[in-house]
Amino acid sequence: MNALTRLFGGALPQLVMFDLDGTLVDSVPDLAAAVDDMLQQLGRPPAGVERVRQWVGNGALVLVRRALAGGLEHAAVDAGAAEAALTLFMEAYARAHGHTVRYPGVLECLDALRAAGVLLALITNKPQRFIAPLLQEQQLEGYFGWIIGGDTLPQQKPDPAALLYVMQQAGVTAQSSLFVGDSRNDVLAARAAGVSCVALTYGYNHGEDIRQQQPALVIDDLRELL
16 A cells, blocks of 8 residues: 555545646746746846745736735735736746756656556646646646646636536546645645645745645655555
């Protein structure tokens, strides 16, 4: 019995849903480059990789708002200014993903789950238009039966809508499903959907220890599931 089957009474889950950024790939260097490009066009100083690493995880608009605010709290940012800046960011991010890398153990985990007949899905707050090219670049295309981006549905994580939608489409119950992510939003979405959550220590959780969110299991490498 391995870590995964221990979560499901000795059996494998029927469905495993994955987050993308901070879980399967480290995309912060490219996101930071796009943020800094946007800020430069607005006549502002760059944010840099380490600050952007603290801001990602809630979708492109929130990332842009945080960049304009210079911190996690962004309530004071003007909505019109944020929308204009978002356009600049999206244009910059669309130009290149050359510094994004796949985390160790990802392919081994996905290959093992697929070989065992487990259904796989991807649920991310990244805009849909960027997902397919990124999966192709990172040799991750073809693994996922369902791919839900941040603008596929009206709601984003931590709302459970995407998880509930995928489970409904797959015909799988919450008790037979697992969500794997790296942030507070992932744990909250899984909890709201009634799904067990495995969290990774290496992702983007605004500088907080993911253990504070009390997921079912915390791991350092996806191969630990196997």
